[in-house]
Amino acid sequence: MKAGPSQEEIRRHNLGTLLRHVHLGGSTSRAVLADRMGLNRSTILGLVSELSSAGLIREELPQDTGRAGRPSLVVRPESDRVYVLAFDVGVDRLAAARIGLGGVFLGRRETPWPRGGFDSGEVADVLAGFARQLMDTARDGTLCVGLGAAVRGLVRRSDGVVRSAAHIGWKEEEFGEDLTRRLGLGLPVSVENEANLGAVAEHLRGAGTGCQDLLYLHGDIGIGGGIIAGGQLLGGDGGYGGEIGHMVVNPRGGRPCGCGARGCLESEAGERALLQAARRDPSATGRDAVRAVVEAADRGDISARAALHDVGDWLGIAVGGLVNILNPRTVIFGGTLREVFLGSAAQIRSRINSHALGAAREHLRLRVGELGDDAVLVGAAELAFSEILVGPLETLARTGA
Amino acid sequence: MTATPILRLRGIEKSFGPVQVLHDVAFDVHPGEVTALVGDNGAGKSTLVKCIGGIHPFDGGEYWFEGERVQVHSPRDAAAMGVEIVYQDLALCDNLDIVQNMFLGREKRRGLVLDDATMEEMAARTLEGLSVRTVKSIRQQVSSLSGGQRQTVAIAKAVLWNSKVVVLDEPTAALGVAQTAQVLELVRRLADNGLAVVLISHNMNDVFAVSDRIAALYLGRMAAQVKASDVTHSQIVELITSGRSGDLGLVHTNGATP
Numbered sequence A: 001m002k003a004g005p006s007q008e009e010i011r012r013h014n015l016g017t018l019l020r021h022v023h024l025g026g027s028t029s030r031a032v033l034a035d036r037m038g039l040n041r042s043t044i045l046g047l048v049s050e051l052s053s054a055g056l057i058r059e060e061l062p063q064d065t066g067r068a069g070r071p072s073l074v075v076r077p078e079s080d081r082v083y084v085l086a087f088d089v090g091v092d093r094l095a096a097a098r099i100g101l102g103g104v105f106l107g108r109r110e111t112p113w114p115r116g117g118f119d120s121g122e123v124a125d126v127l128a129g130f131a132r133q134l135m136d137t138a139r140d141g142t143l144c145v146g147l148g149a150a151v152r153g154l155v156r157r158s159d160g161v162v163r164s165a166a167h168i169g170w171k172e173e174e175f176g177e178d179l180t181r182r183l184g185l186g187l188p189v190s191v192e193n194e195a196n197l198g199a200v201a202e203h204l205r206g207a208g209t210g211c212q213d214l215l216y217l218h219g220d221i222g223i224g225g226g227i228i229a230g231g232q233l234l235g236g237d238g239g240y241g242g243e244i245g246h247m248v249v250n251p252r253g254g255r256p257c258g259c260g261a262r263g264c265l266e267s268e269a270g271e272r273a274l275l276q277a278a279r280r281d282p283s284a285t286g287r288d289a290v291r292a293v294v295e296a297a298d299r300g301d302i303s304a305r306a307a308l309h310d311v312g313d314w315l316g317i318a319v320g321g322l323v324n325i326l327n328p329r330t331v332i333f334g335g336t337l338r339e340v341f342l343g344s345a346a347q348i349r350s351r352i353n354s355h356a357l358g359a360a361r362e363h364l365r366l367r368v369g370e371l372g373d374d375a376v377l378v379g380a381a382e383l384a385f386s387e388i389l390v391g392p393l394e395t396l397a398r399t400g401a
Numbered sequence B: 001m002t003a004t005p006i007l008r009l010r011g012i013e014k015s016f017g018p019v020q021v022l023h024d025v026a027f028d029v030h031p032g033e034v035t036a037l038v039g040d041n042g043a044g045k046s047t048l049v050k051c052i053g054g055i056h057p058f059d060g061g062e063y064w065f066e067g068e069r070v071q072v073h074s075p076r077d078a079a080a081m082g083v084e085i086v087y088q089d090l091a092l093c094d095n096l097d098i099v100q101n102m103f104l105g106r107e108k109r110r111g112l113v114l115d116d117a118t119m120e121e122m123a124a125r126t127l128e129g130l131s132v133r134t135v136k137s138i139r140q141q142v143s144s145l146s147g148g149q150r151q152t153v154a155i156a157k158a159v160l161w162n163s164k165v166v167v168l169d170e171p172t173a174a175l176g177v178a179q180t181a182q183v184l185e186l187v188r189r190l191a192d193n194g195l196a197v198v199l200i201s202h203n204m205n206d207v208f209a210v211s212d213r214i215a216a217l218y219l220g221r222m223a224a225q226v227k228a229s230d231v232t233h234s235q236i237v238e239l240i241t242s243g244r245s246g247d248l249g250l251v252h253t254n255g256a257t258p
C-alpha cells in the first residue's frame, strides 16, 4: 500500500502549479498566488525563489499600476528566456513559431503550401528549417523546453504516429519521430490533432477560459473537432476521439466524405458543401470564398442564403446531439466556422434548441474563437509546455539547463 | 446569468400626442447578458430605448433600477445611474478626434483647462479593455474611420463611464459582414465582462449569435421575453409578425402576457 505523497512530491506539484498560474495568468502578485493556490505566504515565497533561481520566473515591479502608493512586486514568467517551438501542418500552409513561457509569440515563420498531397519528409524538412531560423534569433542563455506539432489527422497517442490525414494524403506516417530526428535537439516532438489543440488553446487562453466543458469546432478544408470534458482533452482510448467532423448527420441522402462514410458533418457542412450549395466558382476556396458566401447572403443572394441555412441546420443537428451527450458549457466556432456561425446562427441555435434536452442546453453559450488563426499554434505550444508545467526542475535538468 | 434584473420596466405607456406608441410594456435587463430587443419597423423599439435613456418621459408605468423605483427625467439622470444609450445616428462629431468624441460634453478639466492627458489615458484604457485593436490612433479624426470603427468608438464612449447598462440601437444595420462580426464580438465581450447589454437588431443571425434573451415588441406591446436557449427562429419571427407563437406571446382578448 502506498502512503500519501511525499514532501518532495508535494513540492514538485506546487512548483508546477505555481508556474502554470503564472504561465496562464501572466504577472501575478505573491499574495494572489497564495490565495489561488491555498498556500501560506512563506510556502509561496519558497516556491517563487526556487523557480526564479531556476530562471523560469522573475519578480519585478508591475509595469503600470495606475494607482498611487507603493506597488507590490509581481511574479512574471521569463518569456524571453524559456520557450517552446510550435509547428502547424495546415492544409495550405506550414507554420512554426517560437513561443515564450506565458504564451508570448517571440517569432514565427510561415509558408504557403499547395493543397493536396504532401510528402511527410519534405514537410519535416521545411519545419526543421524554420526551427533553425527561429532559434538563430534567440539570445544566448535562452532555452527551448519543448516541441509540439499539429496535424489535420488522426494521431496515435502512444507514439505520435499519424494514422491517417486525408486532406494531405498521409497514412501511417511516423511524422513525430521524423521531425524529432531532423531537429536533433534532444527533445521529442509531441504530435496532436489540430482541432484538439485548438480546443486546448481556446480553453486555456481564448473564448473558453475558465470553462471546464467545451466543444471546439474548427473549419478549414474540413471540420475538425476537439472536446474538453471536466477540464481535460477528451482523446478516448487511442487518442482519436473528438472527430466531430465525422459524426454522421445525414446517412441516407448525404454526400460522400473523404473518410469513406456518407453524410458526415464535414461533407454536409464543410467548406466544399457550402461553396457548392451556394453555386460558387469551384476554383475559389478557403476563408475568402467562405466569407464571400456570407457576404452574398447578407446582400440577399438566395443560393448563398439557402446554403447557409442548410449548413446551419447540419451544424445545429450535430451540436444538439453532442449537447445531450456531453452537456458542454460553451461551443466555440473557430477557423472559417466563425464566419459560418455568424451567418447562420439563427438556424444553428434553433436546431440546438429543438434537439437538445432543456436542462442540457439551458446554460449553453455559443461563441466564436478568440484566438483566430493562431489557435492551433497556441495549442501546439501548450502541448510543448505541458512537461515543464508538471515538473519544472526535472524538465530543466533533462534539457540540460 | 443572474436571476435579478438590473433594469426592470413595468406597465410602460407612451404616446406622442394622439398617437399611442407603447402600451403596458414590461422589460427586464440582466447583468452579464445580452438582451435582444426585436420587432418590426415602427413596433416602438427606438421609442422604448429613448424612454430608458431619459430622452422621452414615460406617460405611465414603473422604472426600476437595481431593485429601486427610480424617476428618470433626462439623459443625465440615466447616465448618473450607469445607463448609456448608443443611438442609431451615433451622434459623433466628424471634425473631432476619438478622444474628443468620447468625452464630448463631459470633458475632464484641471482647473479651467482641459485635462488632455487623463482623457487620453482613459480613452486608451477603455479601448484596450474592450480588446479594440482596429483603430490606429486615438487622436485620429472620426471622419477617417470606417462604419464599424465609428460604432466601436460610440460603444467605447458608452462604457467609458463605468456604465452598468448599455443599449445599442441597431449597431450593425449599416455595416458589412466583417465589421458586423467585430461589433458583435464586442457586444458579447461587454456582457461577458458583466455589463447588461440591450441589442436592437433586425438581423436574426446577429440576434441568435450573441443574445441570452430575446424580447419581442409587437405594435407597441411586449409580446414575449424569452431565453435564447428556449426558442427557435420561426417562433421569434411569429412573435414579431403576429405577436404570438403557440403558447408564447400576447393573448389577443386583453393584451396581457401569460
Ligand SMILES: Nc1ncnc2c1ncn2[C@@H]1O[C@H](COP(=O)(O)OP(=O)(O)O)[C@@H](O)[C@H]1O
Pocket: B016, B019, B021, B039, B040, B041, B042, B043, B044, B045, B046, B047, B048
Ligand atoms: N418623436 C416622435 N413623434 C411622433 N411619433 C413618433 C416619434 N418617434 C416615433 N414615433 C412613432 O412611434 C412609432 C414607433 O417608432 P419607433 O420607436 O421608432 O419604432 P422602431 O424603432 O421599432 O422601428 C412609429 O409609428 C413612429 O412613427
Ligand SMILES: [Mg+2]
Pocket: B045, B046, B047
Ligand atoms: Mg428604430
Ligand SMILES: [Zn+2]
Pocket: A245, A246, A247, A257, A258, A259, A260, A261, A264, A266, A267
Ligand atoms: Zn467523414
